Amino acid sequence: MNSLLSTLLGWVGLAPPKIFCRRKVWDAGTRELARRTLGERRESGAYLLGRKAWTGAYEILDFVFYDDVDPEALATGIVTIRETALPRLWEICRARGYGVVADVHVHPGGYGQSTSDQANPVMPRSGHIAFILPNFARGRPRPGAIGMYEFLGAGRWADHSKRGTAFFRVRWRP
Template identity: 45%
Template sequence: MVSSADSFRLSWLGWWRLVGQLRRRGRGIRESGAFLLGHRHSGPGVVTDFVFYDEIDPDALSRGHVHLSGQALGKVWDRCGVRGLEVLADVHTHPGSAGQSDSDRAYPMIAIKGHTALIIPAFARSATNLRGVGVYRHLGAGNWISLPSPKAGWRGITF
């Protein structure tokens, strides 16, 4: 079961910005992605910043699927340290559905037990289809669980 300490929220404006950037960066022909940064106090985390994969690794999207160099993650940790944030989740797009691929399961962006990964279908063509978004929690050792779809509320979207 997912506790409120494991969940996080993203404002509606933030969601629209995120999906728009993922769609633009993937150009409807390739996957794109980002790390969602924010903070946790008591209760759910709050996303306040994004780090797009192609910002930290210019070749991240050149293969048609997401691939980050090891050096790119160092840039994420540096940004978190400077701004006092943490990685709350990662997100990437898929051409079709939001199901995890074999490589998604085998090679998580953050291979830490409890990390959350989001997959937005159809190369992020729609910001309104929240039921289509895949939400997955890493259990360690290549194991994952699928979580419920994001929940829309007046303060934003809770994952």
Template identity: 40%
Template sequence: MSFSIARTMRRLLAPDHRLSCASHLWNRLLADLRERGGNRRESGAFLLGTTDGNRRHIMHYVLYDDLDPHSLDTGIVTLDGQYYGKLWTICRELRRGVVADVHTHPGSSHQSQSDSEHPMISVAGHVSLIIPNFARAPVSRDDIGIYEYRHDGGWNSISACNRKRFLHIGW
């Protein structure tokens, strides 16, 4: 039997969440996104972790430019498909899967046409997060764009009033 106090506490404190991340990991991710983007270009990462039904728990991340050194060169994220093999190798080594992706925008967290038409992972249920203002502090969960890929190739946008229930940052 597998028992986890942290998992039990998460379910008690945030019973409806679909995506969760420990606050120390989330803060480190935001700092890395800020650093990699240099406050002048987009940056991003694949979020790795575990899935339990519809619930996803972020436990690691892989920054796009650690996979593809040229992914941030144009100012927007452009990941060469040949580097996905490296991502899958990391997932196997860590025994984790991709539970979401995240990238920054210079202004708002609205999904661009390019984001919509070119998902990083095009599997129904995949979650994409967009952090506004190149992840400059403070980052409010209310300002994070949350998008879920649909079976028909479109996206569901998680409304501002549902973001706290969808994304849990804490335990």
């Protein structure tokens, strides 16, 4: 969307979020992340695949769980992304016609980024979004109660967590 229209919509409270996801996809994906902590004994995570909508916002359409592309990804209890998993990920993206629009991982406690989260963006390109779900993704994680970070490049991040649904919206319908 052009920036003038975006600005005008912002004034009347209709600005599109940066990223959104249908409720069914988000709830199923976050439930599965909770299940993959094996009774809250380890972290889990996923690449979020999707595409850009006409508004310029990204739509999340699919979760690709780290341990599905790399069986060792969760072995240490903390998510470890290995380069060897990437060819498999690109293959899935090609097959589905999607790109990686964000990533998500769970924390045992709060949703703040760890030093390692900040130092190792999953997709090291500016504009990439990283979600962190607190409490092993227990309950129904929603914008406003989760970590939402945007990689700006050169080790810098913007923290959008407090923006809630202005940044990320979970929708009933497409």
